[in-house]
Amino acid sequence: MSSLKMPEKRNSNVMKNASTRTIASTYHGPLPLSSELRNYENVCPGAADRIISMAEFSQKSVSEKQNKALDNDKLKIEYSYKLAKKSMNITLCLCLFLLFVGGFLIFNEKIIAGSIFTAPCFIAVLSYFSPFKSPKNKNNK
Numbered sequence: 001m002s003s004l005k006m007p008e009k010r011n012s013n014v015m016k017n018a019s020t021r022t023i024a025s026t027y028h029g030p031l032p033l034s035s036e037l038r039n040y041e042n043v044c045p046g047a048a049d050r051i052i053s054m055a056e057f058s059q060k061s062v063s064e065k066q067n068k069a070l071d072n073d074k075l076k077i078e079y080s081y082k083l084a085k086k087s088m089n090i091t092l093c094l095c096l097f098l099l100f101v102g103g104f105l106i107f108n109e110k111i112i113a114g115s116i117f118t119a120p121c122f123i124a125v126l127s128y129f130s131p132f133k134s135p136k137n138k139n140n141k
Contacts, residue, residue, distance in 0.1 A: 030055035095121045
């Protein structure tokens with residue numbers, strides 16, 4: 001026979017009227033709440049100072065990482081600028097060379113060959129400075 005008994009009617013009424021209340025709180029930050037910090041200090045004297053110094057060290061290292069990332073971004077921008085400047089200078093030299101060769105050929109009555117050398121330069125310059133070209137950024141309409 002089973003030793004388990006069915007609950008009495010009186011106990012089941014109590015269970016129907018019973019309710020639970022749960023309270024949850026969250027906290028996120030470098031330091032615990034002051035009440036928790038006080039409890040740490042009561043349990044282990046000097047713990048509050050160690051926790052505060054640990055938070056200061058953590059904040060300092062995060063700040064240093066952010067500064068290093070900003071410095072890296074700055075170096076990337078400077079490198080991109082130097083590379084763009086260098087490529088513009090090379091393009092200018094190439095364009096002037098092609099114009100010179102084309103002009104020399106046209107001057108020596110080699111009009112077709114001279115046109116082949118000079119036409120790309122004129123097309124490139126006209127397409128770059130054309131007022132009718134579409135904007136690269138779609139937001140600038």
